[in-house]
Amino acid sequence: MSNDPTNNSPEAEQSYSPRRAARAARARAESDGWGTHIPGNQPASDEDAIPATSTLRAAEAALLTAATERAAEGVRKQAEAKVAIEQAAARRLAAEEKGRREYEAMQAKAAAAEQAKARSSAVAETRRKAAAEAEEKGRREYEAMQAREERARNRAEAETRRAEAEERGRREYEALRARQAAEKKSIAAAAAQRARDEAASAQSEATERIRRTLAAQRQRQYAYAHSPSDPLNTEPADSRQPFDAPEQTPTPAPPVATPSVVPPVPEHEEHDEADPWLEEPRQLEPPETETADAEIGGPWTQAVDGDLADEDIEPQHEHYDTQDWEADDYASHPALDFVEGERENVFLPGDPGTAAVARKKRRTRRNVIMLGVLGGFIVLVLVAVLFLQSVIDRLNPQDFEGPGGAPIAFEVKQGWGPLQIGASLQDQHIVASKKLFVEALNLVDADSKTIHPGKYELREEMPAVAAATILVTQGNEKVGYVAIKQNTRIGSVLKEINSATGITLPELEKLSTDPAAFGLPANLTNLEGFLHPGEYRFPLEADAKTVLALMVDATKKELKSEGITDPDEQYRVLKIASILQAEARPDEYAIVAGALENRLHPNNVETNGLLQVDSTVIYGLGRYTLQMTAKEKADASNPFNSYVHKGLPPTPIGSPGNSAIAAAVNPKPNGFYYWVTVNTNTGETKFAKTYAEHQVYQNQFRTWCAANTDVCK
Known part of the structure; x- marks a missing residue:
């Protein structure tokens, strides 16, 4: 173990002290020659040894001081080193923390990058799918657009062809009508010409008959005038009709003496008018048998021969009036009057005034008869013309002018x-x-x-x-077509659509339970009540949503036209309207609507908020018959049982029409709470304000049902 104070090891820090430092300093001093005992150099005396000891002590003190300083310096350095260590440790910890955080950040970044990559992949996949769907949708829309354009072109071409056909047909029709009109005019003109020809022929025949009759009369007059018998015994001429032809030509007798009554001989005078029965004046050669002038001295010359009885008696005049007698074939003529006068003078001698009156009567009667014949003929011709015109009209009826009305x-x-x-x-x-x-x-x-x-x-x-x-x-x-009757339930409506279009029932049923897809509140159960009754036409390729949307939009449009735009109020109106459609006749919708509002009123004490209508109960039972048992009427599990549950049913009970919707929006105020149909065949309904009155009407219905069991099943 080292005692070096600069040693920074933990052991050095524990063993370091000033005393130990002094000993170390003395040891170094001794090693440097201080106080080292050298043989032969020992001091001579103790006095010589004292300075050395003092020096040694001073050196020791100096060393001790130096050691102390060095120790203090070491402590200081040690403290500084400790601080440095602590700081280094702190820095190391900080670096570790920083590294850890950086590592965690790096890990987080890596995770985020992975997540971002995953998200970007998902987004890319989503975008790819969206792009594919958009492309597919665009392709379908493009194809649909092309199909629409093709249909539009076809419709335009069809419309053009139809317009051209109409124009061509109109021109041909006008030409046909012109030809028909020309033919009718031609036929009418031909008929009129035939009528005129027939009238002229009949007139000519009548004129000829009259001419022959008058000639025969004149012949008879002449024959009677030269008859040897007494004229007074001869039948007067007035007793015969002026137009009767002689039954036989009288045979002339030989000339006799001058009769007892000689008629006055008329003077030869010029007449203003010629005989209308002659086309031109002619002279008759006197027959060899006999000359009448020799006997009577008159101006008339006639052979007394039966073969010439029907020939005209020609007046021997030098001058004739050339006026057109065709202007009036039945006008009076002086020559006829002269003949009449001759006959009167021959057969009825007497007052000339009487003969004139008789002559006038005969002439009047003749004119009347001829006018009657002519008038009858004209009427006959008119009837024939009208008949022909009616036949022509039936064969060629008049067409309407167009373009048409309602x-x-x-x-x-x-x-x-x-x-x-x-x-x-x-x-x-x-x-x-x-x-x-x-x-x-x-x-x-x-x-x-x-x-x-x-x-x-x-x-x-x-x-x-x-x-x-x-x-x-x-x-x-070709177009798709479906017709929905009023008050049809949603199941029947979907079946009608399936039958008309071929769209599957599951697809229709699934879509009908998603009202939000049609812009309706999402809390609605289904589309019951919104499938408006009526006739619908749509393209053959139309899908289920397109067909159902047509019906829903029709209901929205009708509600909006009645001023109902709030979704909740719209649903309420449809519920009431569907009940009206099932419970009442159209002319009583408003009255029943008022009674329903009375029952829904909060202060209603008659029914306490119960509607009590059979139509809602049988809707919940899934039936159509109006009869139900007491148990079914008391069944609370039926949410449409209005005898148990207050207020309106959960949904409408059918598809109401426009009149029922209008009545539900505008109910007629009244005091009725009850109503019952007492005759389902006629729809007769009785209304009551009290339950007692209502029971009377119910008994009437039961009586009717007992008599009509085939209806009340």
């Missing part, structure tokens, strides 16, 4: 042909006639003129070509 939903049923479709269109006043519709089908420009079953939107009083074009062209564009 919209009409027209349905073509399976198996219908053009005639059935045309008849239905005619019955609904969409086209003027089925004949026009069948003709219009031939004018539609389409590759296939097949009309597919389905519903089409048409208009009242459309041109047949327009209706045919819509039915032919729109039917080629």
Whole structure:
């Protein structure tokens, strides 16, 4: 072990002391020659030895002092060394701590780096997946966009073709109508011409008959005038009709002496008018048998021969009036009056005034008869023309001008042909006639003129070509179609969608239990009440969400139109509306809604907040029949049992229509708490303010059910 005070070992620090340092100093002094006994150099006396001792002591003291100082210095250095050690230890500890912390930091950084790397890998993977999904989505959207564009192009092309077909059909139809109008005019003109020809022919025949009749009468007059018999015994001419032809031509007798009554001989005078029955004046050659002028001295010359009885008696005048007698074939003529006067004078001698009156009567009667015949013929012609016109109209009915009136939903049923479709269109006043519709089908420009079953939107009083074009062209564009009736429960609605679209029921049911996917509150159980009734059309490739969204959006739209935008209030309205749809007739919705509000009122003491409606109970039982047992009515496990649970049911009980929603929003204030349908066939409902009154009506319903057991099952 070393005693060196500079030794910094722990053992040196424990053994170091001043005394030990002094001894060490003396030892070194002795080694240096101080006080060392050298033989032969021993002092001579004690006095010589004293200085040496003093010196030695002084040296010892100096050494001791030096040793003390050195010891103190050593202690100081030791303390400093200790401090340095402590500081070094502290530094070492600090360095270790720092190293540890740095190591931990490095480990943390490494872990963080690993985590960051993992996160970055996860993010990268997520981003990769997102990019892949986005790419796939973009691809699908692009394909969908291309499909939409293709459908849009097809629709545009179809619309263009339809417009062109309509325009072409319209032009062809107008040309057809023009041809039909021209044909009708031609037919009418031909009919009118035939009528005029027939009238002219009949008029000519009547004129000829009249001419022959008058000629025969004049012949009879002349024959009677030259008859040997007494004219007074002869049948008067007035007793015969003016148009009657003689039954036989009288045989002339030989000339006799001058008759007892000689008619006055008219003077030869010029008449203002020619005989209307002659086309031109002519002169008859006197026959060889006999000359009448020799007997009567008159201006008339006629052979008394039966063969000439129907010939005209020609007046021998030098001048004739050339006026057009066709203007009035039945006008009076002086020559006729002269003949009449001759006959009167021959057969009825007497006052000339009486003969003039009789002549006027005959002329009037003749004119009346001829006018009657002509009028009857004209009426007959008019009736024939009207009949022909009606036949023409039936064969060529008038089409509607277009473009049409109010919209009409027209349905073509399976198996219908053009005639059935045309008849239905005619019955609904969409086209003027089925004949026009069948003709219009031939004018539609389409590759296939097949009309597919389905519903089409048409208009009242459309041109047949327009209706045919819509039915032919729109039917080629296939769409999905589903119709939902009012108050249909959600299960039945989903089955209808499945049947119409082929979308699987599990997919529809899963989506119907996620109202949040349609923007509805997430706390709703399902979409019951939000699947609005109505008709829906959608692309054939539409998915389940697209179809259901159409119905949900329709319900939202109806609620918004009624001013209901709060989600909770919307759900409340749908619950009440679904109960109205099941419990009442449409004309009583508002009254029943008022009664429901009375039952829901906090101060209700009649039912204490219970709705007590059968429709909610049977909904919870999953049935449709209105009958239930007392046990079912008291079953509290049924959450829809409104006889046990107060307030509205958990969900609506069906799909309410617009009228029920409107009544639920606007109930009619009243004092009723009870109602019962006493006749389910007619829907007659009785309302009551008290339970006693309600029991009377319930007994009426039981009585009706007893008489109609087939209904109340």
